[in-house]
Amino acid sequence: MNTVKPGYVRPLDLRNGRVDLGFGAGGRAMAQLISELFARAFANDYLARGDDGAVLPAPAAGERLVMATDAHVVSPLFFPGGDIGSLSVHGTVNDLAVMGARPLYLAASFILEEGYALAELARIVDSMAAAARAAGVVVVTGDTKVVEQGKGDGVFITTTGVGALPAGRDPGGARARPGDxxxxxxxxxxxxxxxxxxxxxxxxxxxxxxxxxxxxxxxxxxxxxxxxxxxxxxxxxxxxxxxxxxxxxxxxxxxxxxxxxxxxxxxxxxxxxxxxxxxxxxxxxxxxxxxxxxxxxxxxxxxxxxxxxxxxxxxxxxxxxxxxxxxxxxxxxxxxxxxxxxxxxxxxxxxxx
Amino acid sequence: MNTVKPGYVRPLDLRNGRVDLGFGAGGRAMAQLISELFARAFANDYLARGDDGAVLPAPAAGERLVMATDAHVVSPLFFPGGDIGSLSVHGTVNDLAVMGARPLYLAASFILEEGYALAELARIVDSMAAAARAAGVVVVTGDTKVVEQGKGDGVFITTTGVGALPAGRDPGGARARPGDxxxxxxxxxxxxxxxxxxxxxxxxxxxxxxxxxxxxxxxxxxxxxxxxxxxxxxxxxxxxxxxxxxxxxxxxxxxxxxxxxxxxxxxxxxxxxxxxxxxxxxxxxxxxxxxxxxxxxxxxxxxxxxxxxxxxxxxxxxxxxxxxxxxxxxxxxxxxxxxxxxxxxxxxxxxxx
Missing domain, CATH: 3.90.650.10 (PurM-like C-terminal domain)
Structure with a gap:
């Protein structure tokens, strides 16, 4: 996720604005969406570097990596007890946790439908950021694409997590024994x-x-x-x-x-x-x-x-x-x-x- | 991506079958899609474990991690010189490469539209697997969701990559100097x-x-x-x-x-x-x-x-x-x-x- 903010432009209208195809085109509008919405909510040094990926400390000696990914397409996007933002953090954090890993980093990829309200997107992103903070993981990189109206459904979010698996832990679906x-x-x-x-x-x-x-x-x-x-x-x-x-x-x-x-x-x-x-x-x-x-x-x-x-x-x-x-x-x-x-x-x- | 294959069921019809909502529901149909299509194409020990994530060797001592993600929504899905499958590998491999990293692992997440032809999906997945082999990366984990007809557009693929950054390398968008x-x-x-x-x-x-x-x-x-x-x-x-x-x-x-x-x-x-x-x-x-x-x-x-x-x-x-x-x-x-x-x-x- 490139977080570079281009020179002066009018700020995004996060109250009444809507997603348009330009937000996914890689130009000034996309840079603005990322810097004013995503980078602000997820603020951390990895994202702030503004490059195509994140450079991260490796796990401690003796620890293995764990990687898991989940696409989130829940409908409706907001529901009692959560929304697609918090869900997309919990889904992947939990995939790492049930591998026995300590979740560390999340990558977030958004597929937005043209016309979706920026105010709702901001609520989702804020919820995602709050869920990440609560779970102790950092959203270190991301991507945004926009599809035409009728080719998506508001917001889809894929999160991918990386965690560290301490030595000695090795739970797995194949390890159950009679009597457990x-x-x-x-x-x-x-x-x-x-x-x-x-x-x-x-x-x-x-x-x-x-x-x-x-x-x-x-x-x-x-x-x-x-x-x-x-x-x-x-x-x-x-x-x-x-x-x-x-x-x-x-x-x-x-x-x-x-x-x-x-x-x-x-x-x-x-x-x-x-x-x-x-x-x-x-x-x-x-x-x-x-x-x-x-x-x-x-x-x-x-x-x-x-x-x-x-x-x-x-x-x-x-x-x-x-x-x-x-x-x-x-x-x-x-x-x-x-x-x-x-x-x-x-x-x-x-x-x- | 859980790759467990349930007991005997009729094989998927990869010639004439179509994606239905059941393929995303987490039950027997999804397990079948994953084992007969994805796990077969991407065959490797990490996927074969059949758990919610992949356990991976950490980078060598002194190397840092690099993580990058890209959603792919290209239209049309097939074009001269490639398709969404090969593109989804190249996009993320390149994001890692331009960070200076050696790409190692990919996670792949699919959002499929109900009704999409399984034969085309199989072509895309095979193309993805071939591109990953050619680039020297392994698709270690994944996820599949299905949305109703008219709420997606055939296939969207998010890939997330992890690579190892050798000591001494540190290219970045902020490092250019006059005269370069x-x-x-x-x-x-x-x-x-x-x-x-x-x-x-x-x-x-x-x-x-x-x-x-x-x-x-x-x-x-x-x-x-x-x-x-x-x-x-x-x-x-x-x-x-x-x-x-x-x-x-x-x-x-x-x-x-x-x-x-x-x-x-x-x-x-x-x-x-x-x-x-x-x-x-x-x-x-x-x-x-x-x-x-x-x-x-x-x-x-x-x-x-x-x-x-x-x-x-x-x-x-x-x-x-x-x-x-x-x-x-x-x-x-x-x-x-x-x-x-x-x-x-x-x-x-x-x-x-």
């Missing part, structure tokens, strides 16, 4: 149902608020409490929900899973909204929840560490990995029955993140 | 006019072909020939063209520039197409050209190194940085006159990259 405890950091379905309730204009006694949050602090609290080796798998159950995440892990690790339905926290509002729309909360996206597969002998310490963190107050032990050559995920229902929990098939909630 | 030679690696305007000719269905005696190419090899050849300290500024003149790039450098470094119009290579076809469309080649985008500002005592060695590389065969010394408190870029015309070369104002060629 399955922990979940809180109730499921809040993000997906917050978006759906807004799209469908559903009104409930109390509003459903997205759980969108950065999980890196929670992951650090976990690693502080148990040996790194005991943390087998970390995942954030986003698109496809808890059900799909657990199926992925089962397939990757070659294990089965047995879950206890009664142990999985779901809020009454999400439960009601899901009933109304014919959805199963197990398949609804979350943006601030952590799934941990942990060696059983350390499961209680891990759960206590989650409980002690604000984002894990409602954490629960929801089941265990099993030896199952068919890698099935099964759930014990309230009536003593048992049902299969398959991958999400087809498309349940488009553009949820 | 301005070198250009070849003729300008080919990329932008290849796109425009296709959009406007212009026919010329010989087709205009995009110069889209990875510049990291050329940059390494330059550093092999002159002391790192002598390389003051590297830039690839993309959106806004050579004129805007030189204005950016002039502003960042607080210098002026004097160029020699006759020394700037432009092909006859690009010249003719620009005349026809009322465009100035100085403002037309390039995707495989390098601008070097170099200490004058090393300029001839630098130019010889460019000439010796296939991408620099037509390299030329086009002018010099000057002491000018107003940071003007001026050009000596063929008739002994002199004109100002300003920043690109407004929008000349939308969606050129």
């Amino acid at each position: 405890a399955v922990l979940l950091s809180g109730r499921i379905g809040d993000h997906g149902m917050a978006i759906m309730a807004q799209r469908e204009s559903l009104a409930f006694d109390s509003e459903i608020v997205s759980d969108s949050a950065a999980l890196n602090g929670l992951v650090e609290a976990l690693y502080a409490a148990v040996p790194a080796e005991a943390v087998r798998v970390l995942r954030d159950p986003t698109r496809g929900g808890l059900a799909t995440t657990l199926n992925e892990i089962a397939t990757q690790s070659g294990v089965g899973m047995e879950l206890d339905e009664a142990a999985i926290p779901v809020s009454p509002q999400v439960h009601a909204a899901c009933e109304l729309l014919g959805l199963d909360p197990l398949y609804v996206a979350n943006e601030g929840k952590l799934v941990v597969l942990c060696a059983p002998e350390h499961a209680e310490a891990a759960l206590a560490a989650l409980h002690a963190h604000p984002l894990g107050a409602e954490a629960a032990r929801i089941g265990a990995a099993t030896a199952d050559p068919q890698h099935f995920v099964q759930i014990r229902t309230g009536f003593g029955g048992r049902r299969m929990v398959d991958w999400l098939a087809g498309e349940q909630l488009p553009r949820i993140c | 030679a301005v070198l250009l690696s070849g003729r300008i305007g080919d990329h932008g006019m290849a796109i425009m000719a296709q959009r406007e269905s212009l026919a010329f005696d010989s087709e205009i072909v995009s110069d889209s190419a990875a510049l990291n090899g050329l940059v390494e050849a330059l550093y092999a020939a002159v002391p790192a300290e002598a390389v003051r500024v590297l830039r690839d003149p993309t959106r806004g063209g050579l004129a805007t790039t030189l204005n950016e450098i002039a502003t960042q470094s607080g210098v002026g520039m004097e160029l020699d119009e006759a020394a700037i290579p432009v092909s006859p076809q690009v010249h003719a197409a620009c005349e026809l469309l009322g465009l100035d080649p100085l403002y037309v985008a390039n995707e495989g050209k390098l601008v070097v500002l170099c200490a004058p005592e090393h300029a001839e060695a630098a130019l010889a190194a460019l000439h010796a590389h296939p991408l620099g065969a037509e390299a030329a010394r086009i002018g010099a940085a000057t002491a000018d408190p107003q940071h003007f870029v001026q050009i000596r015309t063929g008739f002994g006159g002199r004109r100002m070369v300003d920043w690109l104002a407004g929008e000349q060629l939308p969606r050129i990259c």
Whole structure:
């Protein structure tokens, strides 16, 4: 992101102005958008250099790099509990955190639709900057493109993160073993149902608020409490929900899973909204929840560490990995029955993140 | 990019199939798209791990990290000399190269429009994989989202790159000094006019072909020939063209520039197409050209190194940085006159990259 500001020009009209194609053309208007909007919000020395990329200190000796990317196309752009700006920070920070990494740097790339209000763009960028500060990451470089009206949808944001993976940490989807405890950091379905309730204009006694949050602090609290080796798998159950995440892990690790339905926290509002729309909360996206597969002998310490963190107050032990050559995920229902929990098939909630 | 393949399902129809919203929903269809299309084309151990990010070796001791990102929204998606896939690799590889870095890793994020033909997507992904192999970079992680028909435009691709910056190298837009030679690696305007000719269905005696190419090899050849300290500024003149790039450098470094119009290579076809469309080649985008500002005592060695590389065969010394408190870029015309070369104002060629 070139942050050079050209000589004197009239300031951008951030109150009533709109995105036009010139903002993506690489000339004076783009330089102005970047210096007056992006560079101001994300202010840091890396961006201020004004070059085509950022020069960054390498991780400490013995640490590996972790890299993750996420495109964000959520609709609507603003929702209870967040917006595409904060979501685009949380999504990528969480991808790094569940690799066991300490998130360090973000790159942000914007695809703007011609005609979008600059005032709304500024709100999104400010929200993104606040989320980055809260998560302890720095937006070090970026890019902006503009597409014609009807060829985009307001704002799409791709964020890419780089983090440092401390020696000894190596969680991965393929590392679960039969007997591992399955922990979940809180109730499921809040993000997906917050978006759906807004799209469908559903009104409930109390509003459903997205759980969108950065999980890196929670992951650090976990690693502080148990040996790194005991943390087998970390995942954030986003698109496809808890059900799909657990199926992925089962397939990757070659294990089965047995879950206890009664142990999985779901809020009454999400439960009601899901009933109304014919959805199963197990398949609804979350943006601030952590799934941990942990060696059983350390499961209680891990759960206590989650409980002690604000984002894990409602954490629960929801089941265990099993030896199952068919890698099935099964759930014990309230009536003593048992049902299969398959991958999400087809498309349940488009553009949820 | 989770590359886990779920249990047996019918293979994707890569000949006649189309993108549907399910491919972005996080379930079985998305897992299939990723394993059968992306992971197959980009095959490497980082992707094969199937986690939410990639774990990568850190740069060697003493090297710094460089990070750059670019969204690609070029229209049309296929053009003479390339397509959005190869372009998305070259764009980010070049951003790293002009920071002086050796490009190592790419993250790729796709925003697909519902209904887009899978066969075309496969062509794009294969082209991307070939360009990455040729440039010596590895696509280590990725993400896919799908938007409804009419909310996107086929395919948008954001690539983010990480590279290693060897000790001693520190080119930057603010480092030019009066007297520095301005070198250009070849003729300008080919990329932008290849796109425009296709959009406007212009026919010329010989087709205009995009110069889209990875510049990291050329940059390494330059550093092999002159002391790192002598390389003051590297830039690839993309959106806004050579004129805007030189204005950016002039502003960042607080210098002026004097160029020699006759020394700037432009092909006859690009010249003719620009005349026809009322465009100035100085403002037309390039995707495989390098601008070097170099200490004058090393300029001839630098130019010889460019000439010796296939991408620099037509390299030329086009002018010099000057002491000018107003940071003007001026050009000596063929008739002994002199004109100002300003920043690109407004929008000349939308969606050129």
